[in-house]
Amino acid sequence: MAVETRSIEKQDIKENMNVLERTQQVIKTALQKMRSNENTYELLKEPLRLLTVRIPVKMDDGSVKVFTGYRAQHNDAVGPTKGGIRFHPDVTEEEVKALSMWMSIKCGITGLPYGGGKGGIQCDPREMSFSELERLSRGYVRAISQIVGPTKDIPAPDVFTNSQIMAWMMDEYSRLREFDSPGFITGKPMVLGGSQGRESSTALGVTIVTKEAAKLKNIPLAGAKVIIQGFGNAGSFLAKFLHDAGAKVIGISDAFGALYDPQGLDINYLLENRDSFGSVTHLFTKRLTNEELLVKDCDILIPAAIENQITEKNAGDIKAKIVVEAANGPTTLKATQILTDKGVLIVPDVLASAGGVVVSYFEWVQNNQGYYWSAEEVDEKLEIILTDAFLSVYQTSVQKEVDMRLAAYIVGLKRVVEAVEWRGWV
Numbered sequence: 294m295a296v297e298t299r300s301i302e303k304q305d306i307k308e309n310m311n312v313l314e315r316t317q318q319v320i321k322t323a324l325q326k327m328r329s330n331e332n333t334y335e336l337l338k339e340p341l342r343l344l345t346v347r348i349p350v351k352m353d354d355g356s357v358k359v360f361t362g363y364r365a366q367h368n369d370a371v372g373p374t375k376g377g378i379r380f381h382p383d384v385t386e387e388e389v390k391a392l393s394m395w396m397s398i399k400c401g402i403t404g405l406p407y408g409g410g411k412g413g414i415q416c417d418p419r420e421m422s423f424s425e426l427e428r429l430s431r432g433y434v435r436a437i438s439q440i441v442g443p444t445k446d447i448p449a450p451d452v453f454t455n456s457q458i459m460a461w462m463m464d465e466y467s468r469l470r471e472f473d474s475p476g477f478i479t480g481k482p483m484v485l486g487g488s489q490g491r492e493s494s495t496a497l498g499v500t501i502v503t504k505e506a507a508k509l510k511n512i513p514l515a516g517a518k519v520i521i522q523g524f525g526n527a528g529s530f531l532a533k534f535l536h537d538a539g540a541k542v543i544g545i546s547d548a549f550g551a552l553y554d555p556q557g558l559d560i561n562y563l564l565e566n567r568d569s570f571g572s573v574t575h576l577f578t579k580r581l582t583n584e585e586l587l588v589k590d591c592d593i594l595i596p597a598a599i600e601n602q603i604t605e606k607n608a609g610d611i612k613a614k615i616v617v618e619a620a621n622g623p624t625t626l627k628a629t630q631i632l633t634d635k636g637v638l639i640v641p642d643v644l645a646s647a648g649g650v651v652v653s654y655f656e657w658v659q660n661n662q663g664y665y666w667s668a669e670e671v672d673e674k675l676e677i678i679l680t681d682a683f684l685s686v687y688q689t690s691v692q693k694e695v696d697m698r699l700a701a702y703i704v705g706l707k708r709v710v711e712a713v714e715w716r717g718w719v
């Protein structure tokens with residue numbers, strides 16, 4: 294069934310809005326649709342807190358480099374804030390703020406007892422040694438330690454951060470507080486209190502919602518032609534899960550280019566040969582650009598890399614019937630409108646990529662209880678939560694006659710809106 298969309302007024306959408314303005318626009322429209330109290334938008338349009346820190350790090354050559362980092366806490370009315378930390382040269386204050394707001398929506402859609410948070414450091418981990426990264430990770434925790442903690446704000450991995458970085462951060466926090474604090478951070482290695490299934494949880498979540506979307510569009514997943522942009526943590530596990538489910542992965546890409554084969558790519562070979570940052574295409578001479586890959590013929594397109602990949606410029610050329618946003622913010626609002634008008638079913642980022650934070654929540658619960666679950670238990674619970682989340686977003690989009698992104702925000706904001714009202718904040 295096609296979903297009608299006229300919900301965000303065309304004149305309100307400017308293509309050059311930054312991620313924060315875009316997020317504010319969708320929150321504003323969602324709150325209007327929910328007929329919430331006017332003060333609620335004033336409160337939710339920015340994070341409650343944003344800490345900017347400068348982190349001096351001794352580099353291996355003896356010099357000192359000072360890095361800029363942020364931690365944003367969108368809203369803690371529902372519970373402590375939660376969200377990852379990214380290490381990337383393009384990290385900005387606006388981006389971290391918007392990402393913390395998206396985390397509130399993700400936690401709301403999946404019913405987790407958290408508000409959204411996010412952190413980031415402007416750096417390029419691809420150019421840093423292991424020991425420089427360790428000093429940077431520990432320095433960041435010392436700099437933000439006053440505002441984080443297992444019952445305040447719980448970080449996790451994000452772009453270019455991993456379980457090793459979480460381990461150093463957990464160790465630094467435990468030393469500062471002088472007690473073992475596994476619940477301070479999620480995405481840890483198993484031996485330090487990590488959860489079964491956390492590493493592949495974002496991809497498993499994307500797979501679960503992709504299956505639901507394919508059912509709605511009557512596209513059998515077995516044999517469906519899939520293109521995945523990005524081969525990092527989410528993209529690579531995703532290629533494997535979808536390949537194992539019988540889908541034909543015909544395109545993948547990384548920061549250097551894209552591989553495309555209408556007969557299906559050799560996913561196992563690519564997985565074995567990718568490096569820890571997800572680069573693999575440089576091993577091939579016949580490559581496409583990322584832009585060329587996005588508009589190739591396929592049934593399901595999964596942007597799993599970075600922001601602003603599907604814009605007003607290329608949305609009209611997208612051939613996919615379903616776009617599942619495994620990355621945060623890959624589609625602009627104008628592009629969302631163009632795709633929805635063409636009858637493309639969009640599974641928005643705040644829903645599609647929520648598997649990571651759901652299993653992070655399971656990890657935190659296990660840390661608090663000191664009792665650990667099996668991989669099957671984790672996967673089953675994730676499937677129940679995400680299937681329900683997908684259906685409630687889809688039903689909201691049909692009932693309120695809005696696109697899937699706006700529907701996701703309406704569902705995701707419900708708990709925080711109720712919580713700020715009960716607490717008497719608005």
Ligand code: GLU
Pocket residue numbers: 375376377378399447448449450451452479621646647649650651653
């Ligand atoms: N960084 C991930 C996200 O954007 C995971 C956050 C978490 O596990 O807290 O959803």
